[in-house]
Amino acid sequence: MWSLFKKKQKYNCPICGSKSDLLDTVDFNKSCEEAYGKFLPRAGIAVSYFLCAECRFCWAPILHTWSIQEFKDKIYNQDYVQVDPDYVEARPQTQAKMLTSMPVQLPSSLKHVDYGGGNGTLTKLLNQAGWNSISYDPFVNRETKIETLGKFGLITSFEVFEHVPDVHKLINDLDQLVATDGIIIFSTLISDDQIHPGMKLDWWYASPRNGHISLFSSKSLNLLANLGNFQFASFSPGLHAFFRTVPTWAADLLK
Numbered sequence: 649m650w651s652l653f654k655k656k657q658k659y660n661c662p663i664c665g666s667k668s669d670l671l672d673t674v675d676f677n678k679s680c681e682e683a684y685g686k687f688l689p690r691a692g693i694a695v696s697y698f699l700c701a702e703c704r705f706c707w708a709p710i711l712h713t714w715s716i717q718e719f720k721d722k723i724y725n726q727d728y729v730q731v732d733p734d735y736v737e738a739r740p741q742t743q744a745k746m747l748t749s750m751p752v753q754l755p756s757s758l759k760h761v762d763y764g765g766g767n768g769t770l771t772k773l774l775n776q777a778g779w780n781s782i783s784y785d786p787f788v789n790r791e792t793k794i795e796t797l798g799k800f801g802l803i804t805s806f807e808v809f810e811h812v813p814d815v816h817k818l819i820n821d822l823d824q825l826v827a828t829d830g831i832i833i834f835s836t837l838i839s840d841d842q843i844h845p846g847m848k849l850d851w852w853y854a855s856p857r858n859g860h861i862s863l864f865s866s867k868s869l870n871l872l873a874n875l876g877n878f879q880f881a882s883f884s885p886g887l888h889a890f891f892r893t894v895p896t897w898a899a900d901l902l903k
Contacts, residue, residue, distance in 0.1 A: 657709070659698050659709050661700035661702065661703060661705050661868075662705070662707065662712070662814075662815050662816070663700070663703055663705045663815055663868050663871050663872055663875070664700060664702050664703045664705070664868070664871050666700050666701055666702035666703065667700075667701050667702075668698040668699060668700045668701065668705075669698060669699060669701065669845070670696055670697075670698055671697050671698060671699040671706060671843070671845070671847075671849055672696075672697055672847075672848050672849035673694040673695060673696045673697070673849075674694070674695055674697070674849055674854065674855075674856065675690045675691055675692070675693065675694065675695070676691040676693040676694075676695050676856050676857060677689065677690055677691040677693075677856075677857050678695075678854070678855050678856060678857060679730075679731035679732075679855045679857040679858050680731060680732065680852055680853065680855045680858050680860070681730070681731050681732075681733075682852060682855070683852035688730070688731070688857065691857075695708050695710070695711065695856045696708065696709070696710065697849055697854065697863075699843065699845060700868070701845070703865060703867045703868040703871050704839065704840075704843065704865035704867055704868060705862070705863070705864060705865065705868035706839060706843050706849075706854070706862075706863040706865075707861060707862045707863065708856060708861040711813065711856065711861045712813040712814065712861060712862075713813075714813060716786075716787055716790065719787065719813075719859065720787065723856075723857065723858075723859045724787065724859065731855070731857050731858050732858055735766065735807075736767070736769070737769065739806070739807070740769035740770040740773060741769075741773065743770050743804070743806050744770055744773035744774055744777065747774065747804070748774070748777050748779075750901070751900065751901075752897050752898060752900060752901060753897060754802075754897055755801070755897055757780075757801075758779075758780065758801045758802055758897075759780050759781075759798070759799070759800045759801055759802070759827075760774065760779055760780060760781040760782070760800060760801070760802045760803070760804070761781070761782050761783070761784055761797065761800045761802075761803050761804075761825055762774075762781065762782070762783045762784070762803075762804050762805070762806075763784055763785075763803055763804065763805040763808065763821065763822065763825065763832075764784075764785050764786070764805050764806070764807075764808030764811070765783030765784060765785050765788075766783075766785055766788065767788070768783035768788075770783070770804070770806070771783035782797070784797060784825075786817075786821070794821055794824050794825065795824060797825060798825075799825065799826065799827040799828075799830065800825055800826060800827055800830055801827050801829065801830045801831070801895060802830060802831060802833070803822060803825055803826055803830065803831070803832040803833070804832075804833050804834065805822075805832065805833075805834035805835075806834065806835045807835055807836065808834065808836070809834060809836040809862065809864060810836045810837070810853070810859075810860045810861070810862055810863060810864070811859045811860065811861065811862070812861075812862050813861060813862070815862065815872060815875075816875070818872075819872060819873075819875050819876040819878075820876075822876060822878075822890065823876045823877075826890075826892075828892070828893065829892075829893045829894075829895045829896075830891070830895065831889055831890070831891040831894070831895055831898050832878070832889060832890040832891065833887070833888075833889050834887075834888055834889070834890070835886050835887050835888070836864055836869075836886065836888070837853050837885060837886050838864060838865060838866050838869070838882070838885045838886070839851065839853075839863045839864060839865050840865050840866055840885075843863060843865070851863075866882065869888060873890050876890065877892065878890035878891060878892055879891055879892065881902055883901075889901075889902065
């Protein structure tokens with residue numbers, strides 16, 4: 649099996665800078681659909697994941713060096729729907745229902761951006777519901793300069809963080825977009841009970857074919873928030889928030 653890893657290469661954690669060791673390697677075609685008993689043919693390419701000894705951030709360093717075009721060619725291509733069939737319609741519909749049913753009174757002036765919004769389906773559904781929403785995706789909107797978008801009182805980023813090859817660009821982008829009293833609501837599964845030193849990386853969420861190349865512990869998310877001078881809160885193991893000042897309208901959500 650050909651390996652995407654140089655044995656002598658050493659890495660420091662992209663978030664906290666601490667020493668990180670090789671945790672395990674998985675086949676490039678490992679996908680989230682394996683949780684449902686659906687397996688792709690093995691690619692014969694071993695992808696190495698490293699684990700930070702301090703904050704437990706787990707990532708695939710070699711894939712973090714890929715260009716946007718390499719991601720489009722090798723992961724986000726026409727076959728991507730096979731490993732994530734819900735991303736086209738089902739997931740945006742669920743997300744739109746969740747947002748429009750939040751037990752809060754949104755200000756009429758609230759501007760929303762869906763960061764990492766892919767094909768823009770979530771934004772389309774929210775605008776149909778009366779929201780003022782746009783979609784921005786670094787992979788899709790490559791010609792758009794983020795500084796031209798303005799500031800937003802609400803940023804959502806669903807199932808995006810685990811795909812990010814540059815965590816510093818991620819936090820800088822969010823800082824660029826969020827209003828002073830804005831809030832960032834995002835989803836990614838926390839790895840606290842799933843990834844440990846010396847254990848095999850058999851967690852279904854650790855799937856390079858899905859582009860899941862950055863796996864966050866709660867500690868690493870908290871440290872990532874600190875890099876942007878944000879506070880961090882979790883609603884559940886999969887849903888979280890970054891903020892500086894709690895917006896009045898969102899106070900009940902963060903109790």
